[in-house]
Amino acid sequence: MKAFLAAFGVAIVLAGAAGAQAYHRFWANCNYDAPTFMTTMTRDAAQGYANAARYEGYQWGGGCWNYDDADSYPYDAPGDPSTHGEGGDCSGLAFKTWRESTDDWRDGRYYWRALRNVHGPYTAGDFKNGFGAPNHVVAKSSAGVMDAFASSTHIGLIFFRSLYGGDQIVEAKCEACGTNIFYRTYRSDPSYGGVARWGWTG
Amino acid sequence: MRRPGIRSLAGGAAGIVVGVIGGIAVTSSSVASGPTPAVPVLDAVHVSPLLTRPGEPVTLRYAIVCAPRDDGQPCEGSGSVYVRAGQTGLFRQLRLKRGAESRQGRYYAELPSEIASSRDGFSYYAVLRDGTGGVATTLPAGGEAAPQRSFPLGDATEVDLGVHAFGADRAPDKRVVAAPWGSEPGEAGLAGSRELGFGGPSSFDVAPDGTVAVLDQVNGRVEFWSHGGVKATNVGVSGGLADFALEPGGTMHVLEPPSRTSPAPVLRSFRGDGSPRWAQRLSDRTWAKLAVGPAGPIVQQQPSEQWLPVVGRGAVFSRGAQAAGGRPGRPFANGREVLVERVGAGELRLAELAGNEVRRSWRIASVTALGEVQLAEPYGDRLVVVMKTYTDDRSDYAALMLDRGGVAAEFAVESLEWAESAPLARFRLAGSSLYRLGSTRTGLFVDRFDLEVSR
Secondary structure, eight states: OHHHHHHHHHHHHHHHHHHHHHHHOGGGGOBOOOOEEESOOOHHHHHHHHHHTTTSOBOTTOEEOOSSSSOSOTTOOTTOGGGOOSEEOHHHHHHHHTTOOSSTTOOSEEEOOTTBOOOOSOOHHHHHTTOSTTEEEEOGGGOOTTOEEEOSSOEEEEEEEOTTSOEEEEEEEETTTEEEEEEEOGGGOTTOEEEEESOOOO | OOOOOHHHHHHHHHHHHHHHHHHHHHHHHHHHHOSOOOOOOOEEEOOOOOEEOTTOOOEEEEEEEOOOOTTOOOOOOEEEEEEEESSSSOOEEEEOEEOSOOTTOSEEEEOOHHHHTOTTOEEEEEEEEOSSSSOEEEESTTGGGSOEEEEEOOSOEEEEEESOOTTOOOOOSEEEEEEEBSSSTTOBOOEEETTTEEEOOOEEEEOTTSOEEEEEGGGTEEEEEETTEEEEEEOOOOSSSOEEEEOTTSOEEEEEOOOSSOOSOEEEEEOTTSOEEEEEEOSSSEEEEEEEETTEEEEEEETTTEEEESEETTEEOOHHHHHHTOBSSEEOTTSEEEEEEEETTTEEEEEEEETTEEEEEEEEEESSEEEEEEEEEEETTEEEEEEEEEOSSOEEEEEEEEETTEEEEEEEEEOOBSSBOOTTOSEEEETTEEEEEEEOSSEEEEEEEESSOOO
């Protein structure tokens, strides 16, 4: 009986460790379902979608999260897409929130659910330049709710304006920052440009 | 060591088999079920019409931000605004209407003119629901105890800035801090990468004797720069882009942003030697600026868009007590509050409040777009204002000294911000000087601009 218990203990620990290693690949929880083609896309639905991604972490090159309000792997190595952790990166969050297609020539509306693992074809710099059929450049002073500010390294979505002239920005900025709403002054920062999605319906 | 018997070997083998199956079962069930989806809390956003012009119609607009629906549609939210003319008395309920557009906030209420044009302004709060019937939120969180307060701009001093002339920046009177990037004493920490962007020391403050304290959160320290050189005090901070305030007695406050492990912002207080005093979660989810008020640290927060006290009567406030102390303006030692409202692309409204009465106000218009207001503080009988003015590819800071006659003095400051800092932490007013935190590819600096110099 002693031998059974000792071996059982060792085995369950080892099996658990192997499982933990597998589970560390958060992407194992994600799916590759087809998006839902939509005829509508409202700014407040987009606010709700991006807001729900708060607390879910950041993953360089990522675009998959659940809704448990925690980053399952908060200490992945920054800038390493192979860690397959939870969360989108900045451009992945913008792509999914803006319901874009993986084909940059399509400007339709494609609803990607949270656990659908997709980053989209655009970098922050692509967004800044208005690259892709659904995207375009706007004057920063006219950018509004769920438009965005993008630099060559980052994009953040405007959650709402603010009294002091900055903006509440929902963004996935870095591994340590996670995804959240921060007060930012990108609007007046020359390294950022204003970008927007065509096709809002309300 | 005894040779194992057949029973021991069999027992061990059985243990391994059962253990492996058990271990796999435990982890598989974790993976299969995954974390239980949680419904995100209902959020709401609103920017109050803080200062209204005579006859200006007022529509209160709210964005109700719900959990995403599986069909991709926005929620069917609802709510009411409780509003009253003036700053005291009973509130009257107005049901919010649901509009077709959500760019400015889908839910709205038009104020009756007798309330919108009240000579004492008006005050209000909202109770908002997500449409499922179960979840509600009050905005601001202080509700009727600390409602949004709006005041008539009254006979405001009008200032027309016209078109900003870029390139006519004032040189500083002195560079008081110059620190190359690094982690040695006298250097300033730099985080990030070319791919992700860089963050440098995120905030600073100036002591009454002119000592400049720089929060070097990357290296977990505050560096004090004075004529005698530089000294560092270690502080336990997360390393995120934090705001910083130094009290005259040496107490330090660090306002931390949310992070991967702490999704809510936290204000940390440290003694002069860097040892922690207390840490307190903020009432709201987002902060814009930290300052020291007459009773202690105060924070301008969102979504309330109010200045909330974190300390009062010698005690650290709970989140509820913070919310109950919300005010529309930043309080100063002279007993007055300064109200700031950026409107549209190029308008700034300012007022000085005594109690709930506007004493002075200004309305500034600019052809060149105006950005964030970094600083708005009394300076003798003047008000010093520093704000960004920008085009799509250029920016400057405009520093104005306002009095009842308009602009008593003004100058422009070049925006040198190679590394990111906290959003409204670029300028400090101390004594008769304005200090600016900046950075270049080679390091960090703090410049001093003397306000008493006639030019």
